[in-house]
Amino acid sequence: MATLTAETDTDKQFIRDWAEARSGAFEASFATRFDEHFPELHRLFLLIYGTHPDGLEALAEVVTLAAESWKQRPADLRLLDAERVADPGWYRSERMLGGVCYVDRYAGSISAVADHIGYFRELGLTYLHLMPLFRCPEGNNDGGYAVSSYRETDPLLGTMDDLAELTPKLRAAGISPVVDFIFNHTSSEHEWARRCVAGDPAYKDFYLIFPDRTMPDAYDRTTREIFPDDHAGSFVQLPDGRWIWSTFYHFQWDLNYANPAVFRAMAGEMLFLANQGIEVLRMDAVAFIWKRLGTSCESLPEAHYLLQAFNRVLRLAAPALIFKSEAIVHPDEVIQYISPGECQISYNPLQMALTWEALATRDARLLSQAIERRHGLPDGTAWVNYVRGHDDIGWTFADEDAAELGINGFEHRRFLNNFYIGRHPGTFARGAAFQENPLTGDARIAGTTASLAGIEAGDAGGEDRVILAHAVAMSTGGMPLLYLGDEVAQLNDYYYRDRPAEAGDSRWVNRPFRPEVAYNARHDTRTTAGRVFTRLRHLLELRGETPEFGGNELTAFHTPHPSVLAYQRPGADHVVLVLANFGDHPVHIEALTLSGFAASAEDLISGGQADLSQGVSLPGHGFRWLRVAR
Ligand code: GLC
Numbered sequence: 001m002a003t004l005t006a007e008t009d010t011d012k013q014f015i016r017d018w019a020e021a022r023s024g025a026f027e028a029s030f031a032t033r034f035d036e037h038f039p040e041l042h043r044l045f046l047l048i049y050g051t052h053p054d055g056l057e058a059l060a061e062v063v064t065l066a067a068e069s070w071k072q073r074p075a076d077l078r079l080l081d082a083e084r085v086a087d088p089g090w091y092r093s094e095r096m097l098g099g100v101c102y103v104d105r106y107a108g109s110i111s112a113v114a115d116h117i118g119y120f121r122e123l124g125l126t127y128l129h130l131m132p133l134f135r136c137p138e139g140n141n142d143g144g145y146a147v148s149s150y151r152e153t154d155p156l157l158g159t160m161d162d163l164a165e166l167t168p169k170l171r172a173a174g175i176s177p178v179v180d181f182i183f184n185h186t187s188s189e190h191e192w193a194r195r196c197v198a199g200d201p202a203y204k205d206f207y208l209i210f211p212d213r214t215m216p217d218a219y220d221r222t223t224r225e226i227f228p229d230d231h232a233g234s235f236v237q238l239p240d241g242r243w244i245w246s247t248f249y250h251f252q253w254d255l256n257y258a259n260p261a262v263f264r265a266m267a268g269e270m271l272f273l274a275n276q277g278i279e280v281l282r283m284d285a286v287a288f289i290w291k292r293l294g295t296s297c298e299s300l301p302e303a304h305y306l307l308q309a310f311n312r313v314l315r316l317a318a319p320a321l322i323f324k325s326e327a328i329v330h331p332d333e334v335i336q337y338i339s340p341g342e343c344q345i346s347y348n349p350l351q352m353a354l355t356w357e358a359l360a361t362r363d364a365r366l367l368s369q370a371i372e373r374r375h376g377l378p379d380g381t382a383w384v385n386y387v388r389g390h391d392d393i394g395w396t397f398a399d400e401d402a403a404e405l406g407i408n409g410f411e412h413r414r415f416l417n418n419f420y421i422g423r424h425p426g427t428f429a430r431g432a433a434f435q436e437n438p439l440t441g442d443a444r445i446a447g448t449t450a451s452l453a454g455i456e457a458g459d460a461g462g463e464d465r466v467i468l469a470h471a472v473a474m475s476t477g478g479m480p481l482l483y484l485g486d487e488v489a490q491l492n493d494y495y496y497r498d499r500p501a502e503a504g505d506s507r508w509v510n511r512p513f514r515p516e517v518a519y520n521a522r523h524d525t526r527t528t529a530g531r532v533f534t535r536l537r538h539l540l541e542l543r544g545e546t547p548e549f550g551g552n553e554l555t556a557f558h559t560p561h562p563s564v565l566a567y568q569r570p571g572a573d574h575v576v577l578v579l580a581n582f583g584d585h586p587v588h589i590e591a592l593t594l595s596g597f598a599a600s601a602e603d604l605i606s607g608g609q610a611d612l613s614q615g616v617s618l619p620g621h622g623f624r625w626l627r628v629a630r
Pocket residue numbers: 142143145146182248284285326390391
């Protein structure tokens with residue numbers, strides 16, 4: 001029982017002695033990293049747990065865990081650590097390409113993922129996010145986002161040994177294995193949860209439980225409802241009448257990070273995953289991990305300190321690993337999670353949502369504004385640009401940004417929801433509503449890329465829209481992330497409604513099984529799958545050969561056409577100018593608009609030359625990647 005002090009060196013000596021007494025003498029390389037990273041870890045712990053009576057022991061135990069975990073770290077992963085430390089920006093390369101899939105739906109089992117490595121190489125994947133594969137409750141488990149054990153896999157998918165066998169195979173193929181770190185909550189069946197509810201003193205404060213509605217009502221006054229279809233507010237009632245914090249489904253209980261024992265326990269699970277050969281942890285639901293009465297309980301400063309502290313723990317014990325932030329919140333908040341010391345990479349939900357916004361409106365101004373203003377990132381970090389993920393699409397643009405263009409955010413979201421749910425007259429989209437809340441009018445939408453873009457509806461522009469959306473995600477910088485199956489134009493899966501565990505969650509409409517038939521047709525350009533695949537494959541290949549597309553540097557470019565999105569990707573001695581037309585009709589960009597560039601450009605997609613002194617014509621949904629000398 002001791003608190004941390006402001007005397008970093010005193011605490012450091014105490015902690016080192018404590019850890020070495022338990023885990024043996026520090027290895028030399030660990031000791032070096034301990035010297036380098038301890039002061040920052042200590043500073044963060046002081047900020048989070050400075051007044052906690054167990055703060056000092058908690059940090060000592062975290063360091064002990066790190067030292068033990070390093071001792072157990074396999075030799076091949078230590079080599080990887082050294083490589084990554086020598087090349088810290090590895091994930092910013094133009095050759096990076098991410099894929100995401102469900103193990104069961106895509107491959108059948110963890111071991112069977114290896115059968116697809118040949119295809120992943122054909123596609124050029126360098127990063128593979130396997131959706132949650134841990135033990136979870138039967139029936140609805142939020143697609144595995146309700147974890148009952150971080151050290152056991154879902155037996156239906158295979159075993160931890162299967163995972164340990166798969167990760168080196170992926171790595172040998174140049175593919176970084178990625179899994180979720182679902183650390184905001186556990187399932188109600190996790191051992192910590194069972195013990196907490198049963199009153200075990202060691203787990204009593206692991207979750208947020210209140211005897212009656214007084215505190216839940218007080219918190220609910222300022223928090224937002226995330227899954228209103230499941231329950232109102234942020235709490236659910238236990239069979240004994242008490243109330244427990246559940247931001248998401250009623251069986252996903254939020255952990256209480258105000259208790260340092262929770263941090264220590266989760267750090268242990270994180271280090272365990274690190275030593276299974278995972279290279280990127282997708283930090284799930286980061287915005288929600290710290291609560292304070294009277295606030296939205298989202299994106300509080302402590303949420304950042306916690307992430308930074310977890311990140312430092314990795315620097316000690318598994319330096320190869322990086323974090324990807326999943327913050328689907330206001331763009332001002334999304335950016336706060338991204339820094340080399342917090343999450344090195346992050347989903348770019350704003351660009352994703354506004355790509356769909358531009359496709360619906362045929363007007364790229366809001367997207368252009370976001371790319372001009374909200375694209376910049378700290379050095380050493382990168383966006384993960386995606387056309388859609390496994391979740392719903394929420395319209396997370398800033399109302400104040402929209403207002404500058406004369407757009408009313410509230411009305412515009414209603415329009416977009418109606419458009420993508422298929423309720424708007426003349427819409428090309430076939431999507432489903434997700435968590436439509438009649439009390440607030442709020443809703444999000446779900447659907448596969450092909451179905452949302454018009455292929456399902458048989459719209460003539462459908463295929464071009466799929467390509468256009470991906471072409472933007474591939475050329476704005478950072479890493480593009482494909483939802484596997486979208487590259488062969490998979491359609492919505494309406495059969496989820498017949499599967500009881502999924503029927504209540506419309507996001508399953510956009511999580512279809514691996515589309516075998518479409519994959520078999522991928523080289524046959526008489527089919528939709530073949531045309532979409534062939535075109536995307538070509539773009540992916542070009543991207544990998546275009547150094548200007550690496551990193552995150554981007555300069556805006558303006559044309560007088562509201563339907564045209566334009567930007568420049570500067571390289572060493574050339575610039576790639578991207579012009580993309582979100583309209584249904586052709587546009588001609590006049591020579592005058594392009595007069596700042598040399599006349600002669602390399603047209604990357606056609607492989608020919610373009611003469612900018614003649615202007616550039618773009619068909620409806622057409623785009624160009626033009627390389628010009630700087
Ligand atoms: C993330 C996941 C989502 C899940 C939620 C709760 O947002 O992407 O699928 O429902 O976290 O874990």
